[in-house]
Each structure stands twice: as structure tokens, then as C-alpha cells.
Amino acid sequence: MFPINRFIRSFFKFLAAIVSVFLPISAFASPPIGVLDDTHxxxxxxxxxxxxxxxxxxxxxxxxxxxxxxxxxxxxxxxxxxxxxxxxxxxxxxxxxxxxxxxxxxxxxxxKFRAMAKPPWAGGGGHSVSHTAKQTPPIQLGTSGGWSKDLANGYCCGGTLGSLVKIGSTQYILSNYHVFESDIVSGGNNTVATTGDPIIQPGLIDVNCNKNNAQTVGTLVKKSSLPNSNVDCSIAQISSGMVRTDGAILEIGTISSSTVSAAINQAVKKSGRTTGLSHSAVSGLNATVSVTYDAVSF
Known part of the structure; x- marks a missing residue:
């Protein structure tokens, strides 16, 4: 029979040998760098x-x-x-x-960073799902839209109705300041963007500049985010029955109501009027950039 005391001594020698092998490995191994977000x-x-x-x-x-x-x-x-x-x-x-x-x-x-990476007439093509066509309500977002009065001197504009947001119990379409309310000087169209103005889908640029060929999906709630806050955003309160209340986005679907911090190398995708569905990854955080809006930069 193997003496119990000898067994215990042998066991602890064996354990000590194992520990002596693994301690240096754990002591000198680099810890994982972790998620490179703004808390790192x-x-x-x-x-x-x-x-x-x-x-x-x-x-x-x-x-x-x-x-x-x-x-x-x-x-x-x-x-x-x-x-x-x-x-x-x-x-x-x-x-x-x-x-x-x-x-x-x-x-x-x-x-240069531009508000639109492609000419405004080059949107929505080459995709299996049209991001410029007039939808049957309630519409999905990631689609063409804009301020109903965004035309002057024979030209008209449009952009993307981005996503659905909720403030209190009210739902809004989130888009850009330059899409919804950047007309702050009475010029060729003799008007300025005002709270209560119709927001349409598609945008004027995709309906031959004729708002009668589009549909009202919301009303502007003017926030004047630019130029003082340096954030290019604007909202419109949704019109009843005109926008999907689950916030579905073309070619993406319904997204989570919980947000996550951006992180380096994080996979992202975007659904927009001009680009359709695109995929990329985060390469920079906390960016401060000069964005060109035709002849104006913010």
C-alpha cells in the first residue's frame, strides 16, 4: 500500500511544479487591450x-x-x-x-468631407430596394425625404429620413439640419423653415421638384442645431399612420432601442437615400471635421 503521507508530499511537490510552470506565464502575459471606446x-x-x-x-x-x-x-x-x-x-x-x-x-x-458624397441626381440606383421611391404608408426610414419647401430658382433638394426617435411619449423622424431646416434666410423661395412645416417622402429632388407627387409624413420641429451646437440634426413629429412606429429602416429592419458606445473597428451599416445600404467599420472616435455644404462650411 502507498503510504498516505508520502502521497501527500508527492502531490504537493507535483502541484508546486505545476504552479512554477504557470506563474511565469501569467505574470508576463499581456492583458487584453479591451474595447477601444471612449471609456478606455x-x-x-x-x-x-x-x-x-x-x-x-x-x-x-x-x-x-x-x-x-x-x-x-x-x-x-x-x-x-x-x-x-x-x-x-x-x-x-x-x-x-x-x-x-x-x-x-x-x-x-x-x-473634403461633404454633406452629400455623390451628386444629388445620382441617388438610389443600383440597389435591390429603392431608397428614393414613394412608399405605401406607414413608411420605413432610410429613405428619401425632406422639407416640402426646399426649392428655389429652379432647383430643389432632399436627403434621408434617418431613424425614429422618441422624446417623452412622442415619436419623431431624425434627419439632418441641412435636410429639414437650413433655409434660414428668405431668398429665392421667399420663405424660411418654420416649426409645423410639412416633411415629405420622397424628397422634392426625387419627385421632379413637385411636392404634390410626394406625401406628408411629419411636421418640422425646429431645433436650430447649427451652427451653434456643431451637430447637424433635426427632427419632425410623425404624422399619424404615416411612419412605422417600430422604426423599421429599409434593408436593416427594426433596430434596438438601446444604444451602445462607438468603438474602434466596430462594424456599422447605414441605410440612406443616396447610398442605399452600405457597410463599414469605425476608424476614428470623437471626430471634429469641417463639412462642406456646397459653398458653405460648418
């Missing part, structure tokens, strides 16, 4: 630097904005967006520091 310490450190340097950087017209991104090794860095069409882009890039207070700096050459 490394992201917040770069955000602090970004907040200090961005105003001065963007005084240079060649610099279109900044964000918190990651380098090839996955380390959070300050991303600086430089206009690829600027005549002296190379000079601007060479003048940028390699790091600021320990935060690395990387340059991203890019086209």
Missing part, C-alpha cells in the same frame, strides 16, 4: 491631447479635422485629416509633429 484609458488620454491641439490645427485650411484612431499596431493615436487636393499638402504633413505629449500623430489624406 488610452483613448481618453489621446482625446485630452486632441481637445488641446485641434483648434490650432484646424486654423490651417489644409487640415480638415482630427479624430482618435489607432496605428498599425493597434495603439490609440491622434489622426489628422489633411486635404489631399491641397497644393501644399506635403508641406503641411511634414510640419506636423510625430507625437504630442506622448500621443502618436498619424496623417490621413482624404477628400
Amino acid at each position: 484609458a488610452a483613448i481618453r488620454a489621446v482625446m485630452a491631447v486632441q481637445g488641446e491641439v485641434t483648434p490650432d490645427l484646424m486654423r490651417q485650411p489644409e487640415i480638415l479635422g482630427t479624430a482618435v484612431g489607432v496605428d498599425a499596431a493597434g495603439t490609440p493615436v491622434l489622426t489628422v485629416y489633411v486635404d489631399r487636393d491641397a497644393a501644399n499638402a506635403g508641406e503641411v504633413i511634414r510640419s506636423l509633429p510625430r507625437d504630442v505629449r506622448g500621443a502618436g500623430v498619424q496623417v490621413h489624406l482624404t477628400d
Whole structure:
């Protein structure tokens, strides 16, 4: 029979050997970096630097904005967006520091950021689901729409009715300021956007500038988000029976009512009037960029 005391001594020697093997592994293994969102310490450190340097950087017209991104090794860095069409882009890039207070700096050459990436007449084509056609109510969002009076001097506009939001017990369509209410000066159409104005689907641009070929799906609630708050958004209270109350979006469906923080490399998709359904991933957080609206920038 194997003596119990000898067994115990042998067992603890064996256990000690196992522990001596695994302790160095656990002691020197790098912990997982975690989700790179705006709560991550490394992201917040770069955000602090970004907040200090961005105003001065963007005084240079060649610099279109900044964000918190990651380098090839996955380390959070300050991303600086430089206009690829600027005549002296190379000079601007060479003048940028390699790091600021320990935060690395990387340059991203890019086209100008525009409110519409394609000409307004190039929307909705090439997709299995039309994002510009007039829908049978209640409509899904991610579709063409806009302010019913958005025309002047032979031109008309439109954009995307983005998503459904609820404030208190009231449901609203969320879109852009430049789609719903940017007409703040009485010009060629002799009117300005006002609370209560009809919001239509499709937008005028997709019904030959004739609002009678569209349908009213909501009424504008003017918030004047630009230029003071630097957020391009606007809302319209939905008209009864005209918008799906579950907030369904074309080619996406009903989305969760719970929101999550954006994170680096997070998969995202968008349903819009001009692009249809598109997919991408988050490459930068806390971005501050100059957006061109025809002849005006915000």
C-alpha cells in the first residue's frame, strides 16, 4: 500500500511544479487591450491631447479635422485629416509633429468631407430596394425625404429620413439640419423653415421638384442645431399612420432601442437615400471635421 503521507508530499511537490510552470506565464502575459471606446484609458488620454491641439490645427485650411484612431499596431493615436487636393499638402504633413505629449500623430489624406458624397441626381440606383421611391404608408426610414419647401430658382433638394426617435411619449423622424431646416434666410423661395412645416417622402429632388407627387409624413420641429451646437440634426413629429412606429429602416429592419458606445473597428451599416445600404467599420472616435455644404462650411 502507498503510504498516505508520502502521497501527500508527492502531490504537493507535483502541484508546486505545476504552479512554477504557470506563474511565469501569467505574470508576463499581456492583458487584453479591451474595447477601444471612449471609456478606455488610452483613448481618453489621446482625446485630452486632441481637445488641446485641434483648434490650432484646424486654423490651417489644409487640415480638415482630427479624430482618435489607432496605428498599425493597434495603439490609440491622434489622426489628422489633411486635404489631399491641397497644393501644399506635403508641406503641411511634414510640419506636423510625430507625437504630442506622448500621443502618436498619424496623417490621413482624404477628400473634403461633404454633406452629400455623390451628386444629388445620382441617388438610389443600383440597389435591390429603392431608397428614393414613394412608399405605401406607414413608411420605413432610410429613405428619401425632406422639407416640402426646399426649392428655389429652379432647383430643389432632399436627403434621408434617418431613424425614429422618441422624446417623452412622442415619436419623431431624425434627419439632418441641412435636410429639414437650413433655409434660414428668405431668398429665392421667399420663405424660411418654420416649426409645423410639412416633411415629405420622397424628397422634392426625387419627385421632379413637385411636392404634390410626394406625401406628408411629419411636421418640422425646429431645433436650430447649427451652427451653434456643431451637430447637424433635426427632427419632425410623425404624422399619424404615416411612419412605422417600430422604426423599421429599409434593408436593416427594426433596430434596438438601446444604444451602445462607438468603438474602434466596430462594424456599422447605414441605410440612406443616396447610398442605399452600405457597410463599414469605425476608424476614428470623437471626430471634429469641417463639412462642406456646397459653398458653405460648418
